[in-house]
Amino acid sequence: MIKRALGALGLAVLAGCSNSTSSSYELLGPVLATVTGAFGGAAPAAGGFEATDEQMRAFPDPLMVVETEATGRRTGFLLQGTNRDTQTWASQDGVTLSFRQGQLVSSRGLGNDLMSVDSPDIRPGRGTVSRVRYRLGGDERVVRRRFDCTLSQSGGETLSIAGLPRSLRRVTESCVPSGAAAADGQAFENRYWITQGGAVIRSRQFLTRELGYLTITRING
Amino acid sequence: MTRNFRSPAAIAMGAVLLSGTALASWSNGAGAEPRPTLGLYGTTGLVDMPSALSQPDGELTFTSSYFAGINRNTLSFQILPRVQGSFRYSGYHEFNYAGFEDYYDRSFDLSFQFFDESRYLPAMKIGLQDFVGTGISSGEYIVATKHLGPKIAVTAGLGWGRLGSEGDIGSPFGARPARDFGRGGKPNTGEWFKGPAAPFAGLSYKPSEALTLLAEYSSDAYRLETNGRSASRLFAHESPFNFGVDYAVNDTLTVGGYYLYGSEIGLRFSLALNPARPAVRGSVAAAPGALAERPDPARDPDAYFTAWAARPGVLKTLRRDAHAQLLAEGIEVTALSITEGRAELRFRNLRYDAEAQAIGRAARVLSRVMPPSVETFVLVPTVFDIGASAVTLRRSDLERLVEAPDAEAQLFAVAGLGAAGPRPGPADRPEGAFPKLTYSIGPFVRSSFFDPSSPVRAAFGLSLGASYTPRPGLVFSGAVEKKLLGNLDEGRPSNSVLPHVRTDVVRYEREGDPALRNLFGAYYFRPSDDLYGRVTAGYLERMFGGVSGELLYKPVSSPLGLGLELNYAAKRDFDGGFGFQDYDVLTGHVSAYYDFDNGFHGQLDVGRYLAGDVGATLSLDREFRNGWSVGAFATLTDVSAEEFGEGSFDKGIRISIPLSYFTGTPTRGSIGRTIRPITRDGGARLSVPGRLYEGIRDYHEGELADQWGRVWR
Numbered sequence: 001m002i003k004r005a006l007g008a009l010g011l012a013v014l015a016g017c018s019n020s021t022s023s024s025y026e027l028l029g030p031v032l033a034t035v036t037g038a039f040g041g042a043a044p045a046a047g048g049f050e051a052t053d054e055q056m057r058a059f060p061d062p063l064m065v066v067e068t069e070a071t072g073r074r075t076g077f078l079l080q081g082t083n084r085d086t087q088t089w090a091s092q093d094g095v096t097l098s099f100r101q102g103q104l105v106s107s108r109g110l111g112n113d114l115m116s117v118d119s120p121d122i123r124p125g126r127g128t129v130s131r132v133r134y135r136l137g138g139d140e141r142v143v144r145r146r147f148d149c150t151l152s153q154s155g156g157e158t159l160s161i162a163g164l165p166r167s168l169r170r171v172t173e174s175c176v177p178s179g180a181a182a183a184d185g186q187a188f189e190n191r192y193w194i195t196q197g198g199a200v201i202r203s204r205q206f207l208t209r210e211l212g213y214l215t216i217t218r219i220n221g
Numbered sequence: 222m223t224r225n226f227r228s229p230a231a232i233a234m235g236a237v238l239l240s241g242t243a244l245a246s247w248s249n250g251a252g253a254e255p256r257p258t259l260g261l262y263g264t265t266g267l268v269d270m271p272s273a274l275s276q277p278d279g280e281l282t283f284t285s286s287y288f289a290g291i292n293r294n295t296l297s298f299q300i301l302p303r304v305q306g307s308f309r310y311s312g313y314h315e316f317n318y319a320g321f322e323d324y325y326d327r328s329f330d331l332s333f334q335f336f337d338e339s340r341y342l343p344a345m346k347i348g349l350q351d352f353v354g355t356g357i358s359s360g361e362y363i364v365a366t367k368h369l370g371p372k373i374a375v376t377a378g379l380g381w382g383r384l385g386s387e388g389d390i391g392s393p394f395g396a397r398p399a400r401d402f403g404r405g406g407k408p409n410t411g412e413w414f415k416g417p418a419a420p421f422a423g424l425s426y427k428p429s430e431a432l433t434l435l436a437e438y439s440s441d442a443y444r445l446e447t448n449g450r451s452a453s454r455l456f457a458h459e460s461p462f463n464f465g466v467d468y469a470v471n472d473t474l475t476v477g478g479y480y481l482y483g484s485e486i487g488l489r490f491s492l493a494l495n496p497a498r499p500a501v502r503g504s505v506a507a508a509p510g511a512l513a514e515r516p517d518p519a520r521d522p523d524a525y526f527t528a529w530a531a532r533p534g535v536l537k538t539l540r541r542d543a544h545a546q547l548l549a550e551g552i553e554v555t556a557l558s559i560t561e562g563r564a565e566l567r568f569r570n571l572r573y574d575a576e577a578q579a580i581g582r583a584a585r586v587l588s589r590v591m592p593p594s595v596e597t598f599v600l601v602p603t604v605f606d607i608g609a610s611a612v613t614l615r616r617s618d619l620e621r622l623v624e625a626p627d628a629e630a631q632l633f634a635v636a637g638l639g640a641a642g643p644r645p646g647p648a649d650r651p652e653g654a655f656p657k658l659t660y661s662i663g664p665f666v667r668s669s670f671f672d673p674s675s676p677v678r679a680a681f682g683l684s685l686g687a688s689y690t691p692r693p694g695l696v697f698s699g700a701v702e703k704k705l706l707g708n709l710d711e712g713r714p715s716n717s718v719l720p721h722v723r724t725d726v727v728r729y730e731r732e733g734d735p736a737l738r739n740l741f742g743a744y745y746f747r748p749s750d751d752l753y754g755r756v757t758a759g760y761l762e763r764m765f766g767g768v769s770g771e772l773l774y775k776p777v778s779s780p781l782g783l784g785l786e787l788n789y790a791a792k793r794d795f796d797g798g799f800g801f802q803d804y805d806v807l808t809g810h811v812s813a814y815y816d817f818d819n820g821f822h823g824q825l826d827v828g829r830y831l832a833g834d835v836g837a838t839l840s841l842d843r844e845f846r847n848g849w850s851v852g853a854f855a856t857l858t859d860v861s862a863e864e865f866g867e868g869s870f871d872k873g874i875r876i877s878i879p880l881s882y883f884t885g886t887p888t889r890g891s892i893g894r895t896i897r898p899i900t901r902d903g904g905a906r907l908s909v910p911g912r913l914y915e916g917i918r919d920y921h922e923g924e925l926a927d928q929w930g931r932v933w934r
C-alpha cells in the first residue's frame with residue numbers, strides 16, 4: 001500500500017490540480033517527458049531542406065539557407081521585412097533571424113533567444129572591436145554579455161554559392177568574453193565571406209551556447 | 222515592408238524549398254549546474270545523514286525513499302540560497318505504533334547554511350529535522366562539508382535528538398525534556414539541541430558527472446524502529462555504516478540505491494525542478510509577426526494624411542482587421558477606440574503567461590493595421606473586463622527600438638504605464654464582442670492527502686461549465702460536475718467541535734454527485750483610477766452560497782495593495798443542489814498585499830472566518846519572474862488548539878508552476894497545489910470565484926517588469 005501511495009502522491013503533487021481542469025492532462029505529457037529527458041525543443045523535426053542548386057537559383061525572391069553546424073540540418077528562410085538597417089528572415093515554422101550588415105543580431109522561436117546585439121562594423125577586417133549580446137535567460141532576465149573581438153582577413157577565396165563560384169574576401173572575428181562576467185561567457189569565432197561591395201554572402205556565426213554555430217548563405221536578392 | 226510569404230512564387234516554391242524547417246528542434250546541450258545529492262530524507266545529504274551543501278537557489282525536489290518498511294515522501298525547496306525547507310509525509314509499514322498498524326507522520330525540516338565553503342574552510346550548516354508537531358523523526362544538527370578536489374567531499378557533524386542516538390558524547394546543552402506535543406502543529410522549541418549529542422561523518426566520491434558513491438557513519442540508532450516503545454521491530458540495526466550510489470538519470474530524475482545499517486537495502490528516487498532551468502530552454506513558440514515601419518514623414522508626408530478618420534466605414538474596417546489579426550495571436554479585442562493620432566485597444570489576454578509578451582504582440586499588430594498618422598498606441602489589458610492598467614507606447618519608439626541593442630530595457634524606459642481610462646462606449650466594440658457565451662467541458666481531478674487510513678484519495682470526473690457576458694464587466698457563470706470514479710467519499714466523518722464549515726467534505730463527496738459546482742452572477746467595476754470593485758452573488762462554491770462584495774485599492778506602480786471583502790454566506794446542502802442548510806455567517810477580511818523587491822510576496826488578511834472565528838492569515842510566497850511561486854501560510858484565530866483539533870491551527874504550503882515552463886509555448890495555464898497537513902474548520906475562508914487582486918496585479922508594474930524581457934518576443 002505504501003508503494004501505491006508513493007506513486008499516487010508523486011503524480012498528484014505534480015499534476016493534481018490546475019487553474020483550468022483540463023490542464024493537468026495537458027501537463028502529464030510534458031511532465032513525463034521531463035522525467036524521461038525527452039525534451040528536444042519545439043515541434044519534432046520533419047524532412048529537411050531539400051532544394052537543388054538549380055531550384056535555389058531559379059527561386060524568384062530573396063532566399064537564405066541556414067545550416068546548423070552541430071546537426072548539419074538545413075532550413076530555408078524568406079525575407080519577412082526590413083526595418084531601417086535590419087532585415088528579418090522567417091522560416092515557415094515560425095523562426096525568425098534578423099541581420100544587420102550581414103551579422104546575426106536576433107533570433108526568435110529557438111528558445112533562450114538572442115534578443116539583440118550591439119554589432120560592430122567588421123568589414124575593415126582588422127583591428128579590435130566590441131560586440132555586445134543580449135540573451136533572454138531561463139530566469140526571464142535579459143543578460144548582457146560584452147565580447148572583445150579581433151578582426152583579421154584573407155582575400156580571394158572562391159566559394160560555391162548555389163552551384164556558382166564566387167570570389168569573396170573572408171573576414172574572421174575572434175571574440176572573447178570581457179568584463180566582470182567573463183568566466184560565464186564563451187569564446188567564439190565568426191567568419192564572414194564578403195563581396196567587393198561589402199555584402200555578406202556567406203557566414204558562419206555563433207548563435208548560442210546551446211545551438212552553436214549557424215552557416216548562413218544568401219542565395220539571391 | 223516586403224511580405225514574401227504572400228507572393229505566389231514563394232507559395233509555389235515553398236513546398237519544395239521549405240519542407241520542414243527544423244531549426245527549433247536542435248538539441249539543448251546546456252550543461253547543468255552541479256547539484257549536491259539528496260538523502261533518504263529528501264533533504265540535501267548523503268545517505269541518512271545531512272550534508273552542509275545547498276541546492277541551487279529555487280530548487281524544488283520531490284523525493285520518495287523506502288527502506289525497512291519506512292517510506293518517506295518529501296517536498297523540499299531551496300527557499301533562499303542558504304535556506305532549505307521541507308515537508309515530509311512518512312509511512313511506517315506494520316509499525317504498530319501509537320495504536321496504528323501502519324503509522325503515518327507529517328514533518329517539516331528547515332536548514333540554514335551559515336558558512337560558505339572557502340579554500341581552506343568547509344561549508345557549515347545548522348538544521349532542524351521534524352521540528353513541528355508530534356516529532357518522531359525529530360533531530361537537530363550542525364554539519365560541515367569540505368571538498369577535497371572536485372570529486373571528493375568529506376562531511377562531519379554533530380546531531381541531537383534522533384541524530385544523537387548512536388554513540389553519543391553526552392548532553393552538552395542539558396537533558397532533552399519529555400515531549401509534550403498536545404494537538405501537534407507547534408514548534409517543539411524546548412527540545413532543540415538538548416539531550417545526548419553524537420557525531421556523524423561521511424564521504425562522497427563523484428567519479429563522473431552522473432554518478433556519486435557515498436559512505437557514512439550514522440548517528441541515528443533507530444531505537445524506536447528497532448526496539449523500545451514499538452511493539453514490532455522494523456529492522457535490525459547491525460552497524461552504523463551506510464553505503465550508497467546516487468545516479469543522475471537526467472536533469473530532472475536522480476535515483477539512489479543504498480545498503481543500510483548492516484541489514485537493509487534502500488531505494489530513493491527524486492525529481493528536481495528549478496524555475497531557472499526550464500524543461501524547454503526558453504520559449505520555442507513561433508516568432509512574432511513583423512513590426513511594420515511607416516514611411517519617413519519627411520520624404521512622404523502624404524502618407525500621414527488624417528482625412529481617413531472621417532471617411533465612413535474606415536474605423537469599422539480597421540477594427541475588424543485588428544480584431545482578426547489579434548485573435549490569431551491569442552488576444553481578444555473588447556474595444557478599439559481610434560482617432561487620427563491615437564488607438565486605444567482594450568483586450569483580453571488569452572494566451573501569454575508573460576503579460577509583457579501580450580503587450581508586444583498587440584503593438585506589432587496595431588503597427589500593421591493602423592494608418593500612419595496614428596502615433597500613439599494605448600494598450601489596456603482587461604481582467605474581468607475592467608482595465609487593469611494602460612501601457613502607452615509611441616509608434617515611432619517601437620519602430621526605432623524593435624531591432625535596437627538592449628531593446629527591452631530601452632522600450633521600458635519610454636513606455637508609459639498608468640491606470641486605464643474609463644470603459645469606452647458600445648460604438649468602439651468590435652462586432653460580436655458582446656454579448657458573449659462561452660462553455661467548456663473537461664475532466665477534473667480532486668485529491669485529498671494524509672488520512673491515516675488511506676493517505677491518498679482522489680476522484681476523477683467530468684465538469685461542464687458555461688458563462689455568459691451580456692455586457693462588459695457583467696458575467697453569469699455556472700458549472701456542474703459528475704464523478705466517474707474515485708474514493709474521496711470514503712473518508713472519516715467529521716469530529717469537529719466547531720461548525721462544520723470544511724470538515725463535512727466527505728458528505729459532499731458522497732451525496733453531491735452529480736453536483737452544481739457553482740452558479741453565480743458577478744459585476745466588476747472601477748469606482749476610481751486605483752480602485753477596483755466586485756459584487757458576486759449565487760452559489761459561490763461547493764459548500765457555500767451567498768453574496769460577496771470586494772473593493773481593492775491598487776495603484777498600477779505601487780507594490781502595496783489594500784483590499785476589503787465582505788460576505789454573507791450560507792452552507793449549501795450536501796446533495797449539491799439548490800438548497801441551504803441551517804448555518805449562515807457574516808465573514809470578511811481586510812487584506813494588505815505587498816510585492817517585495819526581492820521576489821517575495823506577502824499578504825496579511827485580518828477578519829472573521831467561516832466558522833465565525835476571528836483572526837489573521839499571514840502568507841509569504843517566493844515568486845520567480847517566470848511565474849513559479851512557492852509559499853507558505855498560517856492562520857491564527859480565537860479558536861483554541863483544543864477546539865481546532867489535530868494540527869492546532871490552519872497552515873499549509875502552496876506551489877504554482879506555469880505550464881509554459883514545461884512546454885516552452887505560451888499559455889495562461891498553470892499547475893499548482895495547496896498542501897495542508899490537515900483541513901479543519903478553524904481559520905477557513907470562503908472560496909469566492911474571481912477575486913480581484915491576483916488577476917489585476919498581473920498587469921501592474923511589478924509583474925509586467927518581471928517578464929518585460931519578452932515584450933519583443
